[in-house]
Amino acid sequence: MPELPEVETVVRGLQGPLVGRTFTGVTVGWPRAIRPSPDHLRQRLPGRRVAALTRRAKFLVFHLEGGGALLIHLKMSGNLQVAPAGEAMPLHVHTVFDLDNGHQLRFQDTRKFGRVHLVDDPAEVTGRLGPEPLAPRFGPARFRALFERRRGRLKPLLLNQEFLAGVGNIYADEGCCRAGVDPRRLVETLTGAELDRLYRGLRAALRTGIMLRGASLDAVYRGGEFQNHFRVYGRTGEPCRKCRAPIRRVVLGGRSTHFCPNCQK
């Protein structure tokens, strides 16, 4: 379940091996993952050079020299690695991008939810996303403004990528915990002080996640350590680290949601 910090970790690890490289070929093993189509990708990507690699929300964005971009979303189980073309292919690698230095970018995705987009303008894919929570210009005032005229429970709103980009189930729960706010709260009842705590809690959880190189779950990831620092996520029944009350789990918007019933009001 890569979220913003996990994707940021992958991006930082791939910038060195990929920026400046040219794609020389593509092999598609799961056509449904490719947008707009595998033919389009195979015909248009080879010969294009990577000018920059950035992140937007949970998308990796490969900016191509001369315009256009390749976007990859890892969804639940995706991972990307660079390896020499001769090296043994791991299981569940459904898309392989050949590079001009004899290496390959390999998109491994057990559950096949991941997506690859080749577009002229990244905004075709990312245009409707909300603001980046860690952007330098995204201050508490802009965060508070997002909640104007919004209604409903807090947790599903935090997971809405058009509301705020990059937050997923783990960091929504961890952010609410740090803020001392119950994720079941109706957002129209949140006070300015609570929204400020939420702003800081969410950003602190995301920054800690990046610092620890993300969370490693399902044996998928790259040595991240954040899973060892969860305060509530996946700790149902275990004692709250602050007050020892058992962590509760409920389902909100179809997502498991974890919180301390004592510390979060």
Add this chain to the structure above:
DNA sequence: CTAAAATCCTGGTGGC
């Protein structure tokens, strides 16, 4: 508008 449910997938888990 919000919200819940169904959808896509597979590996892991718990029950028997």
Add this chain to the structure above:
DNA sequence: TGCCACCAGGATTTTA
């Protein structure tokens, strides 16, 4: 030990 029903989970789509 083996089989199977069931679940997680990001985002989208459908239905209420």
